[in-house]
Amino acid sequence: MQVERAVKQAFVAACTCLALGGLGFCLAMSQLNVFLQIESVPLRTPIDELPSMLGGWKQVGKDQQLSDAVIEELGTKNYLDRAYVFQNDPTRGMLQVHIAYYTGMIDTVPHIPERCWGAAGLVMCGETQERAPKLDQSIFNLKSGPLQPGTGLRYPQATVKELVTRKDATVNLPLGDMKMTVSIFQDPKSQGITFIGGYFFIANGTITPSALAVRNLSFKLTDRYAYYCKVQFSYRVREQPEIAITMFDQLASDLLQSLLPQLMRSLPDWPALESQSLSSAVSSS
Template identity: 25%
Template sequence: MAQTETILTQNRSTGVPPTGVSPSSNAGAGAALEAAGPTPIAHKPLYGSARLVACLGVLVASAVALIAASRVFEGLLHKRPVALLRPIPAMDAHRLEPRYTLHPIPAPLLNEETLETLGTREYLLWRVVDVTRDRSDPAAVAHLFITYYTGKPDQVPHVPDECYFAAGSQLVRAEAHSIPVPGVRADGNKVPVRATVWQMPPRSRFPSLSDGEGARNRTVLYFFHCNGAYMTTRNEVRLAQAGIRQRYAYYMKIEVNFTDYTFTRNATSEESVEALPPLLERVMGTLLEEHLPDWSRLNSAPQAQERAN
């Protein structure tokens, strides 16, 4: 009987009758097995399922943390706009006196298409006369162009180079200068300035002159004032605005080129750099005192409020 049960057990899964066992023996053995009850089924360990559950838990936790972190960084990278104390177009020209006055022929206002391309209505176009210079001096008049931007995330700063290239001008050279300007909150009282010299297309050259750099070329000086600091490149501006410790962001571009009183002669690069410091002292002084809020106070106010809470 024991041998019969062993043979039956070995062949149960195949359904093939055991060799050497008669049908009657099969019947008897089957009855014995039924009386003994069903054969227990062996269960596999649940270690694999536990690892799967653990992995799923880690993935869910990571996803929740990633969503929370993205919201935090989105809030940090999306800077709050910096409201001006006074609009840029409302700048008081009397603050530049007595050395500087406005030219009797004002610069034309920008049309809507140009404003759309410019990306801001906070701009200023002035022709400023240095009354200490002779009218024939190629640095007698400063053509001042100021633009202000805030509240637009990841905006690519506009530089004059784009406009001059688009107008068909050729870049002759570019120079970096450190202009001494006291009283404008610049590191070491020196403002970094980029000077670009452009060969103007024939239609833009002054027909009355044929010799000299001032007849052929125009020198354009510009820099940015961004988040309380001075800089000269768009990459510097973008990095300054992306700082995670700063809740606010703005930048302002100041662009200047010099001519004589009748706009028929451009100043050279050397003449332009020499004429810039006294102008910036008055222009930037006015902007910092009457138009831009104090950057250190603006950035410290939210932190003080958070500590109080």
Template identity: 50%
Template sequence: MIHFQPKVKSVYFALLATLAVGGLGLRIGMQALDVYLKKDPVPLRTDLGAIPTVLGHWQRIGEDQQMDAAMVESLGTEKYLTRSYAIDGDPAKGVISLHLAYYTGMIDTVPHIPERCWGAGGLVQLGDPITMALSLPILANVAADAPVNAATGARYPMAKLVDPVTRIEEQVTLPVGEFAMTVSTFQDPRASRVEQLGGYMFIANGRSTASTFGVRALAFNLTDRFAYYCKVQLSARYPLGDTPSAVAFQANAEDFLTQLLPPLMRCLPDWPSMERTTARPEPKD
């Protein structure tokens, strides 16, 4: 049996006491500062499958794609939607494939994005990804009494949403922040006259970003108790012609997202309400 000198024992117990007091002090300090290193999950308000199959003149074609268990495990979430839309329901007029994936709580999944995944499927990437700014007029609808995003101080844009069945109107808040997509262009070696473009962005804790680094910064704000993000990915194929593929994709993306954004935000957590319910009360005079 090993015996320690009394002096060694004293140092040992002193170190244990220091660690215990330090850990307790750190926890108390974090609570006082409203710092959350562990994020709580927040559920969707409505399943992503509730997004209408008709969005303006974009109409769903085919059935929603269902992933097998291995693909769901790789994706890192069971909350996803993969669906294709065509202008007026006619693929000859233009098709956009939509992929949504929702993550919440301790978010440690690396997002699946075209520049990481499509190359493995045999496509060849043409150049580096670009950040494509998108202009959506609905994001300019900011009322003077709109709720304020706690992280930025910016007021949320608002949009009117009409239920397609009940015809009941409601106001939904739209994300604040830059509205852009990271876009990559690919080519299938078997179809050299066609380019495939993939663009993605993220909505996280009521804000938007085009960056995989940005989404982690938004979803891991130390003062937010809850965390979520939703990846919004669009893809489309264009034959080579007079109009550059990126120009055609930008026009289609702006048109489609204008219709998609309000019903999507109706599915995602109502972040302004969560900010109000989790905010620390103002000190009284």
């Protein structure tokens, strides 16, 4: 009986130690502002509500609706596939825009041209390149945006028109240099035609051109929420690659100037979420 009582006492003591240890661990994580459970964050407005007119660009045709099988492979129902034409003239430039949004415990590997287009029979010309679209920074507000708590960097801001009220609204733009990963392809069956795919990611309020870096940006233990958005431009032109890439740079820069602020109106307001998480951490400490 004494042995049995001793075993019970040891068991209770062990359970108590585990409970206290778990409580202490949770308190320590809270004090360090570490989040073990990553939460989803919804879009502010659906991506497919992006304007059909963006600067000198106009939507042509209807948005492409993907099949259930393709959506399952894509890993999200929050996407946009839309063609924009420059100055209402396809001969002056047309870009296919693909945007996909992911949030929460993200386990989807990004679909990118260098992985997918080769499977469709296209042949890649050389290696991927990092290209830097040229945006006119003078139309952005670089002095009044909120500061990122961890780095002290200031978020740029832009002004957009609300689609319904037509009133001006201020949106916070992502941190980081505007760069895209670009791949050039040709089709052995269609000589003389060059295909270009360029993409970047916005993850937890920061831009990156890297499909590897995006997971590190969107999975920080100090962030309560996680999201990333892939933005991809596809371009097809009857030109040699060295000419086609210059044309792509110019077209992508022009479209991004108007697209980026409108897209940030749809994506979560990351500085507001950072402020909310910081306030929660302070109140719980």
